[in-house]
Amino acid sequence: MVRKHHKFVMKETKKLLDKTGIEKALKRLAHEIVEKNKGTEQLVIIGIMTRGAHLAKRLVKAIAEIDGKQPPLGTLDITFYRDDLSMVAEQPIVRKTDLKFDISGKKVILVDDVLYTGRTVRAALTQLIDFGRPQFIQLAVLIDRGFRELPIRADFVGKNIPTAQKEIVEVKLQETDGVDEVVILEKENNQQIKE
């Protein structure tokens, strides 16, 4: 999920996963990916910045532990492909996309932290197609919280979490937030928060 600045005052209401929980989820995802694809032949892991990219990096290591081989890692900054640039509260910070390899003919595993409306993934798909023609693209997410606005589904899910519209699911990672945990934040007066 693309991080956005929370304009409202938020309070933490629930902790969904702790450090161990995240580790277990990632391990399971790695197993599922290797199993479904019968190994890591032609596999490439591409994470959606920012947290998706960090998760992708961890996933690559986890897959290497299972399979012995480390698939190539890439990161995508989807800012230029978003469909909602004129609507978000703050100008998104642009980062650099890093795809050093050709994705044509490859099996792409797209990785993100939270799957919500599906628009981020849609943007990532459009961007990937501009880079080449993969064999297929599978989606792996740590959290699926529902409320899809586009026909997008994840192939691999760390944890399914039913949520209310007024809640925000926040994935915190050591690399960016200093701690590994997934929490739910609620806005003080029941307004809807859109991705």
Added chain:
Amino acid sequence: MNLLIKNGLVVDPLSAKAEVCDILIEKSNIAKIGKNLNSETKVIDASGKVILPGLIDMHAHLRVPGREDEETILTGSQAAVKGGFTTIMCMPNTNPRIDNASVVDLIKKEGDKTGLLDIIPVGAITKAQEGKELSELAELKDAGCLAVSEDGMSVENSHLLRCALEYSKMLGLLVISHCEEKSLSHGGLMHENLVSTRLGLRGIPDIAETIVLARDIELGRFTGSKIHIAHVSSARSVDLIKRAKDDGVDITAETCPHYIALNDEAVAAFNTNTKINPPLRTEKDRQRIVEAIKSGVIDCIATDHAPHNKAEKELEYNLAPFGTIGFETALSVAITALLENKIIDWIQLARLMSLNPAKRLGLKDKGFIKEGIEANLVIVDPRNEWVVQEEDIVSKSKNSVFMDRKLKGSVEITIYKGKVVFKR
């Protein structure tokens, strides 16, 4: 028409007195000045107000004949009386130029028709201001000119100017000098210094003014003629004029409100109302000019009222014409910039804007307040704060360099020949 003005602060620069008293006007003259006057007549309560002799502008552009789209005698007169002026001189760079009696007559007739104030045309020094042949200066004098000028430019040929000065001396005409060396100012759009360097605008160095000024001073010294330096804008010019005066040259000088209140930083936003010739100069220049007003090196404040219509000023900076209107803001700017911080007092202000111009032009019974003379007065509210806004401007053109600025002091009533010609 009888009028009784009560309890105003009457400022008479001639006797150098400022006193609260009453003025009784009978027909067109000041009948009596005193305290507790009574009369069966219209009373104007001037308590808290200041009464000055009608202001005299030695330098304005009325654009008639030729550019009635920028200003007419009527609109110019209305703007002038709104600013407290009861006598103005209009410069000859019209189309055709004021270089013969018929154009002088035309302007004077129009002026008389509106009957709001005295308009004295200034004759052109050379025919059509081409700088080649002298105008018939005696004819201009007989038609009513008190001064001649080549304003808008300088007389390039020094020998020609010498002749003009000698001839004018013979006739008792004042020569008003616009000092500008064209080869130095050519293409320039603002003062040449740090601000022009920042903006990339071609500059007009102050030497464009001082070089010709030095020449004109020498010519004035040589011929003994009366010269008056127009729109002094730079510190160096002040130095030259002071030295000339110390040396006994018959020279007077004027500056304009914008050189007193503003500097070249005002140009930074590229607003074409700041495009003026001579240009707004540095803060140092501005301060020297203020000093010179205080010390008397500069004798008068004139407006250089230069109307240009919207279509002309709403152009890129380099294409817009030079000039700012000035009638309606001059007194207020003088009050705001000079009186408010006690650089001068009311008596000095009256001298600068009324008595000194009258003396220099030899106007009889003008420029002061005394029993028996014609009643030309301005009643000023010294405290009123207002913002210069387009909708309030009476002049046909709205190109004021002071647009949107806050000023203090405004003209309440202007009286010309005993009649109220303007009331706010």
Added chain:
Amino acid sequence: MPANNKTKWNRKDLLGLEDLARDEIELILDTADSFKEVLTREVKKVPTLRGKTVVLLFLEPSTRTRTSFELAAKRLSADTVSIASSSSSIVKGESLTDTAKNIEAMNIDAIVLRHSSEGSARMLSQQINAAVINAGDGCHEHPTQALLDIMTIREKKQAIDGLKVSIIGDISHSRVARSNIWGLKKLGAQVTVCGPATLMPRDIESLGVKVCYDINEAIKDADVVNVLRLQLERQKEHLLPSIREYIRLFGIDKERLSVAKKDVLILHPGPVNRGIELSVDVADSPEALILNQVTNGIAVRMAVLYLLCVQTGEK
């Protein structure tokens, strides 16, 4: 570098670098880095400005800058309209104000303006709601040129702070020099300007730059030498005795460059008067980053168009 950079872009227009803060300049440069990556892809296009219209209003001759802006807009998937003419061919003055009102009525998103009058970009920006990008207004500013110059320097030298940059040539008529001075100073460089005294603007030292008239002094110890194009007409205005003398005093050839630092960078806004301000072999040498400047120009202009056209906020 971005990371947790909180700088937002919230200006309607880009009129020059004089008014920008250091972090705003860095935001443009960082964004330009991302766009440079896009230019290396097979599909050199992103859909970011799809549906937006960018008008290129070039009222002063220019092929390079106009093409650069056009490509930048197209790579962002914007639609472009190019109006090119000389300001003197259209009746003076009616061109700008009139054209502005007409363009506004066509509901466009941005105008890139090049005009021979200083302040014209500001004038346009006050008359229309669309974003105005100054592509050069008379001698005043040419912000995207300075930005791409700085980007080129940054690529090779990493940081601008403390760098010695010398700008050589006709400073008084150069918008490239002015914008560069603003940008470089804000990013902490030491700037020296060097050229004939008749082409040096008055009181320029007050901008915090060093002035010298000796080319060797200017080049020695310089990390970057930015060489301006000489307008050959200056000779007619008595500002230069002859081109020959200019070359003798200020022309940069291999011999002159030998006193410079080994890793000195040579920049030039183009087009080069080959054999005048730069000798042919210097112009074609590896130290001359003229072609890098061209590539970076597109990236910088994409960044500027992106930041100005994607105005975020609740609508």
